[in-house]
Amino acid sequence: MKVIIFTNGEYKSKDFYETYINKVKADYLICADGGANFARELKLKPNIIIGDMDSITAETSEYYKAVQLEMYPQKKDETDTELAIMHAIKRGADKVIxxxxxGSRMDHSIANIYLLKRFTDVNIEAEIVNENNQIRLLGKTTELSFPIGTIVSILPIGENVTGLTITGFEYPITAGEMSVDKPYGISNVVNRNSQQISFEQGLLMVIASED
Known part of the structure; x- marks a missing residue:
């Protein structure tokens, strides 16, 4: 099941998201609290709205009054996005976007990237997408299919990544090691139709970007 989660973050281009969502064709839509405000702009009907409801507007709440609501207290240990991720996993998602x-809140952006590990831990393909970036965390050997010419950065998260081999890029790596203080995987370029990233230990962040 393919799931889209709308968080209460930054959405710069309505046209981009309309096109992207039509292309993805998700089976299930989750709104994390104020993420419902933008879903409403796109005239989408979520399957569920989850969170403490401190950022959803009164107008959006009224618009979605028939939609399932899973409400939590404001004082809690999980962010609304984390609650949405937990729900997606519970529902049996095999791909989550x-x-x-x-957005402008760097703390939230970093936390959301870290939350992708929830998916790698249970072998669910997941990514964060906006107008300029597509971000994934990899915990094992993975085949990718970015278009030729795509700028891709491959960076370690936490401990050193060892036994790193990447193919399908302008700058390949063979049995290398990468640490957070030596991020030499920045701004590589895809030069084959298929790419592979393999490693023995660690966790990698893969970012496909465009200006």
């Missing part, structure tokens, strides 16, 4: 997960 998080929208609105990046």
């Amino acid at each position: 998080v929208l609105g997960g990046l």
Whole structure:
């Protein structure tokens, strides 16, 4: 099941998200609290709205009064996005796309990237997408299919990544090691139709970007 999560983040281009969502064709839509405000702008009907409801507007609440609501207290240990992720996993998602997960609040952006590990831990493909970036965390050998010419950065998260081999890029790596203080995987370029990233230990963040 393919799931889209709308978070209460930054959405710069309505046209981009309309086109992207039509292309993705998700089976299930989750709104994390104020993420419902943007879903309403797109005239989408979520399957569920989850969170403490401190950022959803009164107009949006009224608009979605027939939609299932899962409400939590404001004082809690989880962010609304984390609650939405937990729900997606519980529902049996095999692919999850998080929208609105990046923005001017760097703390929220970093936390949302870290939350992708929830998916790698249970072998669910997941990514954060906005107008300029597509972000994934990898915990194992993975085949990718970015278009030729795509700028891709491959960066370690936490401990050193060892036994790193990447193919399908302008700058390949063979049995390398990468640490957070030596991020030499920045701004590589795809030069084959298929790419592979393999490693023995660690966790990688893969970011496909465009200006």
